[in-house]
Amino acid sequence: MRTIKSTEITEALKNLAIEKCYKIGDDILRGFDWALKNEKSETGREIIEQLKENAKIASQGIFPYCQDTGMAVLFVEVGQDLKIEGNLEEALQEGVRRAYVDGYLRKSVYKDPLRRVNTNDNTPAIIHYSIVEGDKLKIVFGAKGGGSENMSKLAMLKPSDGIEGVKKFVIDTVSTGGANACPPLVIGVGIGGNFEKCALLAKKAALRSFEVRNEDPFYAQLEEELKEKINNLGIGPNGLGGTVTVFGVNIEVFPCHLVALPVAVNINCHAARHGEIVL
């Protein structure tokens, strides 16, 4: 049986989190170049130029890409043939803690939702585990900003609402809240499952690169259609008007109950900081 030490996990996660908060992904950088070609508003293009410059400055490692370095979200796949020396949960939380403290990232987590006292180390991270085949450990990290998270929504639609109902809910959600979420955006959509599964699908979708299409051509086409319709809303970069509001729409689906049609929209901003490591 393969063994890894929890200290190794902590170190690897810490490095991943710091890197992602300073160095925005190549997908987003390519997105900026796409936006410069497709944005018709001059002000919109100026904003995209600023974001490119921002990315350049941030990559030098002094100033994080965005001051909201988010709440950490982890999707962790544990190989069933892997043995972990030490406490996995503690190792992951410690990785996040060290990243936010040693990496000069902002601590944005409150210990209690109503009594609102900062934990001062940005833990706990929200961790979703799954057990998979093999002897590897895969960690997907996301630093999810609060502004875009606040504009996210979930609806339990009626099956009779169908695909049109889904489209309407997604477009309405971005139409109402998109301007406040720092466009250009990446939209994560979860369709199916039940109440909590649907939200989880949307989060997974929001942390996927917008350059990756759903494997099912039916949903890949829906992703493209929604992208076009949302970009026609005119919200534009920073919400000040324009033709580029989203880089892409990512859909994840799951089987659901015959009476149900849950849909969740998790909005991610251009600071879509995500990355993964396999140990």
Add this chain to the structure above:
Amino acid sequence: MAQYKLIAPLKEEDVIKLRIGDKVLLSGIIYTARDAAHKRIVELLDKGEKIPFDLQGSVIYYVGPTPARPGAVIGSAGPTTATRMDAYAPRLMKEGMKGMIAKGKRDDSVKEGMKQFKVVYFGATGGAGALISKCIKKSDVVCFEDLGPEAIRRLEVEDFPLIVVGDVYGGDLHIEGRKQWQKAG
């Protein structure tokens, strides 16, 4: 769309010439405040107490920066969403505030107040915290240090790039900009 260079604190003549869509490079002294700081300021004002800095002509920046690295003036310092300050903003306008810097939409009570008290809402680019940090030359905590990243700071800024998103005539670039680029269907 005109371009201006302005120095904060602002005077009435500075703000009445601005229209939505105008670009402004702002230099001078501005103050940071977010939800918790706004709440305290308004509580002090309501009790008739003095607040520890001058609101006359002031520009308030809604920001909660990352911690500064050793040798840096400040950390990453981009704007936060304005909505959460909407409840407090009109009260500060009444006390002489002339400008707000943030991102996102404002509610009607804020827009009414801007007309009545001649106040401008500037948009800074959301998520451009690293770029904006470069315009901040000095940063000192003024008060409410216990609020951590939400403490009120006095910032000395140089050529901070802003767009007029709300003017003193009721103009709102979120609405007008979108109207201009919206496609039917």
